[in-house]
Every structure is written in structure tokens, then in C-alpha cells.
Amino acid sequence: MRELLSIVIELSVGLFALLLLTKVMGRASMSESTPFDFISMIVVGDFVSDAIYDPHTHVYKVIFAILFWGILIYIIDLITLKFYQSRRFFESEPALIINKGQIDRKVMKKNRVDMNHLQMLLRDRNIFSLREIEFALLEPNGKVSVMRKSDYEQTNRNDLNIAQKSVSIPITLISDGVVLTNNLKRIGKTESWLESELKKHSVHEPKHVMIAEWRSEDGLYIQKIR
Template sequence: MHELLSIGIELSIGLFALLLLTKVMGRESLSESTPFDFISMIVVGDFVSDAIYDPETHIFKVIFAILFWGMLIYIIDLITLKVHQSRSFFESQPALVINKGQIDRNILKKNRVDMNHLQMLLRDRGIFSFREIEYAVLEPNGKVSVIRKSEYEQTQRKDLNLSTPTLSFPVTLISDGIILKKNLQAVRKTEPWLLDELKKHAIDDPKHIMIAEWRDEDGLFIQKKSSS
């Protein structure tokens, strides 16, 4: 009886410690897990299991380990928020696996994804044929985001005898105040051109931009950072 009571107390304390850790990690960890979140869950789960099943592991040592781990995660989140260059190290990057209807085998190999796995991911999105896809992006959480070809949109234009417009992939030019020079080159634009476009929107400094996105069909989309 005493042993069962001890396990119950340890589980209760562990639960509250994990809830506190979840608050520190933020809402992102409650959605689709990234590789970093997956590692965090494994480590924290090991801490809690040690507290329950290992009589030599004191519960307060485990609480300290969980809270210290949470502090490390919080610090890493701050670093990735403040230092843009660090994101490529701590976070996985999205990969364009289908570009203008063409599957990029090199990108698939780089991300260790074979065709069967890619087809499974697409079927999960309700897409059963590659002919329907214009662009597909492998996200850090392992899922695929897709832009369909115009004629295969849910309201199919070919059924209404409408003309089929061209599609281009949206390219992020500014992210969290940082100009992405490689993306500028990809759309054949220059930094002076971008700064001129910002001035047309009464913006003098790119640091005031949360996101700036270019698409051939409708040009530049800009969203400023909130003043708060």
C-alpha cells in the first residue's frame, strides 16, 4: 500500500512538472512535433520513468532535471527567435520536393524519403496522383504541404470551361525583419528593388516587417510587425 501511495505521489508531482514544462515550451509543441520536440519528449519521459521505477532516483532530482531541461528549451527558443542564422542549426528546414510538377529526387534522397513514403504522405492529404501537384513541400514535422495545379483545384476550373491561370510558388523575401538574399536571387530581384518597394508602402526599415512574400501573379505581400 505504501508503495502504491508513493507511486501516486510521484506521478502527481511529475504531471505538474510536465505541465509547467509544456507551458515553457509553448503552443508549438502541442501541435505537430518537430525532431527537436521529439527528442524533448523522449528525454522528459525517461526522467519521469526513472522517478517511478528506480527506487534510487529521488523525485525532487527528477523535478530539477525536468525544470532544467525546460529552461534549456526556453533559452534555445529565445536564441532562434533573436538570431536568425541559428534556426538552420536548431530547426529542420522545409524542403521543396515537387517543383512545377517535377519530383526532385535529390531533395528526396537528402531528406531520406522514398517514393512510397511520399505517396503515403500525399494520400494523407487526399491526393492520389502526382499529375495533380504543382508544388509540394516536406515540412519539418514530416508532413507535406501541397499546391495543386489549377485544373485540379477542389472547384475544378476545367468543369466550368474557365481559362487556366499560371501558378508560381510563393517566395519569402523578408522573414522576421531579415532580408533573405538567396530568395531575392531566386526571383531575380535585388535588395535595392525590395527597399524601393517597401518605401512605396511607407516602410523605411525591413526590421519592421514580419513577413514579405513575392508571387508572380499578384506581386509583393507585406505584413508589418505589431507595435505591441
């Protein structure tokens, strides 16, 4: 019974200490935090777990560890505020992953981002086709910020008195040089059809294509590997 009571006390103290630390430091939610923020929360959480599972770790030691770690984070935040160059080390910086409509393969490799992941990030921003993008920045929190091409800027069709047009979801046919045969079947096309379409774009083999997507309204869109 005494051991259970000790766990309850340590959990309660640890919870309120973590909540207080988060409030004081003004941390964003985990989905919007930087890698440094994420590491900080893991380390602080580990302090609390030690208090629960290690009988030799007293609750006062946990409180001290959390407070000391909070002080370190606060000092680092002050450093990043006063010295701009330090932000690159502690917080990293945005990476221009799409420049003037062209995907930068080197930036993708450097940030460990593949084509599927990039497309997922763009869909999260309600962008389903790469042809719509002029610039895209990969932010330190893992999300992307996008500037659309002028032709694809969102407007209210009712304000312009424009008739509605049907839209469809783009289907990826080639990703990183690999033909996605299942997607070809979904649109009722064959690999020989794809090869002939690639030749129209002066592409002789799929391995030279970074991304190829099909949309019924616009046809085939291709970006080559550079």
C-alpha cells in the first residue's frame, strides 16, 4: 500500500511539474514543435518515469531535474533570441524543397524526405497536384509552407460568376523513377500507353522521371530527374 501511495504522489508531482514547465516555457503542441522541443519533452518525461520505476530515485530529485532542465531550455531560448546564428544549430532552418515549380532532389535527400512523404505534406495543405506550386519550404517542424502559382491561387468562383467545373484527384503513375502499375490500372491505362506518353515529353525511360501524375482534366504532368 505504501508503495502504491508513493507512485501516486510521484505521478501527480511529475504531471504538475511537466504542465508547469510547459506553461512557463510557452511550448507549442507536439505536432508543431521543432526537433529541439521534441527532444526536451522526451528527456523531461524520462525524469518522471525514473521516479516511478526506480525505487532509489526520490521525488525531490525528479523535481530538481525537471527545474534544472527547464532552466537550461530557458537559457537556450534566450541565446536563440539574442544571437541569430545560434538558431540554425538549435532550431534548424526552413529548406526550399520546391523552387520555381521544380523539386530540389538534393534538398529532399538532405532532409530524408521521399516523394510519397512530400505528397502527403502537400495534401495536408489541400494541394493535390505538384503543378500548382511555385515555391515550397520544408519547415523545422516537419510541415511545408507553400506559395501557389498565380494560375492556381484560390478565389471565390461565385464572386467571379464562373461556372463550376468538375475536379478529380491526381493519380501518381511514376514516383522516383518507379512505375506504379496499380495506379495505371485504376485509370484504365497500360504501360505501353505510359511509354508513348513519356516519349511525347522527350522521356525514353521511367527511371528518368521524378514524378508523373495523371488528372483527367489536364492529362499527364511530368517532372524529370535533374
